[in-house]
Amino acid sequence: GAGVSQSPSNKVTEKGKDVELRCDPISGHTALYWYRQSLGQGLEFLIYFQGNSAPDKSGLPSDRFSAERTGGSVSTLTIQRTQQEDSAVYLCASSPRGRGAYEQYFGPGTRLTVT
Amino acid sequence: QKEVEQDPGPLSVPEGAIVSLNCTYSNSAFQYFMWYRQYSRKGPELLMYTYSSGNKEDGRFTAQVDKSSKYISLFIRDSQPSDSATYLCAMRAQGGSEKLVFGKGTKLTVNP
Numbered sequence: 455g456a457g458v459s460q461s462p463s464n465k466v467t468e469k470g471k472d473v474e475l476r477c478d479p480i481s482g483h484t485a486l487y488w489y490r491q492s493l494g495q496g497l498e499f500l501i502y503f504q505g506n507s508a509p510d511k512s513g514l515p516s517d518r519f520s521a522e523r524t525g526g527s528v529s530t531l532t533i534q535r536t537q538q539e540d541s542a543v544y545l546c547a548s549s550p551r552g553r554g555a556y557e558q559y560f561g562p563g564t565r566l567t568v569t
Numbered sequence: 570q571k572e573v574e575q576d577p578g579p580l581s582v583p584e585g586a587i588v589s590l591n592c593t594y595s596n597s598a599f600q601y602f603m604w605y606r607q608y609s610r611k612g613p614e615l616l617m618y619t620y621s622s623g624n625k626e627d628g629r630f631t632a633q634v635d636k637s638s639k640y641i642s643l644f645i646r647d648s649q650p651s652d653s654a655t656y657l658c659a660m661r662a663q664g665g666s667e668k669l670v671f672g673k674g675t676k677l678t679v680n681p
Contacts, residue, residue, distance in 0.1 A: 458612070485667060496573070496657065497613070499668035510666055545612055549667075556601045556620075556661070558669065560612030 456480065458561035460546050466567045467536055475531045475564045479548030486529050487549070487558060488521055492542040500544075503529065536568045572596050575658055575672025584681050588645040592658035592672045595639065599660040599670075602634050604643045607655045607674065616656075617643065648679045 459478040467473050479486050488500040499513040503523040514520070518536075523529040533540055543565050547558040575592045582588055590604075600621055605613035617632040619625045619641075625632045631644040641660075645652055655674040661667070 487668070489669075489671075494577075494673070496575070496671040496673040497659075497669070499670070502667050504667065510668065512666065513668065547612075556603065556618055557615055560605075560614065562610075562612045565610075 458546055458548055458559055460544075460561040460564050462564060463562065464565045464567075466569060469538060469568055470535055472532065472534045473536055473566065475533075475544050475566070477529045477531070477546030477548075477561060479527065479529070479546070480550070480559055481527075483548035483550050483559070484526070485549040485558075486523055487547040488529070488531050489545045489547065490542045491545060491563070497545065500531070533566075536566075538568050541566055541568045572670050573658065573660060573672045576675055577673050579676040579678060581678045581680060582648055584648060584650060584679055586648050586679070588648050588652070588677060588679075590643040590645075590656050590658075590675050590677070592641050592660075593639055594641070594660055594670075596660075596662065596670075597636075597639070598662035600663040601661045602632070602641050603659040603669070604630075604632055605657040605659060605671075607657060609654075613657055650679050650681045653678045 461476045486503045489497040502510040518534045521531045543563040545563045547560045573594045602619045604617045607613040622636045629646045633642045655676045657674040658672040659669040
């Protein structure tokens with residue numbers, strides 16, 4: 455079946471511009487996660503959505519970052535006024551279980567470059 | 570001290586070698602331990618999952634968790650060139666936040 459898809463695969467933007475990154479989770483998966491992977495760094499948790507519950511935003515690095523999930527499916531991560539330190543691969547994952555999930559399926563990521 | 574420490578390598582071994590990959594952690598609340606494999610320019614894929622302490626074997630892969638030492642390992646037997654990838658350990662606590670805490674990953678190259 456179809457896995458997690460993300461678009462665009464690559465994005466180059468100028469400093470100060472806003473960007474939107476999209477994630478399509480696996481159909482039927484209730485949980486959706488965003489992570490960031492910077493050069494030389496591990497994956498850094500950003501935000502987690504579970505059903506209709508309030509999202510866990512504890513990993514968002516600043517108020518320039520926001521995310522939404524519409525209809526319990528597609529999610530968009532928005533970065534406003536991008537900075538060079540925002541350059542990274544942004545990974546989305548989904549999970550078939552709610553709380554207690556231990557198996558997350560990752561998409562291929564969006565490589566963001568801020569010039 | 571970071572919650573999860575992982576030697577980034579790189580690690581280079583000949584084909585057929587036994588590979589040992591390790592992570593240490595500081596948060597005693599971690600109960601779920603996972604190993605992900607990530608090929609270049611791809612998303613991570615789950616290899617092994619272990620709950621609490623103990624060993625788990627799946628084909629050429631064995632995962633071990635020693636909670637008393639806060640130390641986890643992944644062993645790869647009869648390594649193959651196709652095993653060349655970055656291996657990431659990940660952990661999470663029971664209950665509470667669903668987020669995974671990852672190590673930085675170890676880059677492995679298996680030479681034919």
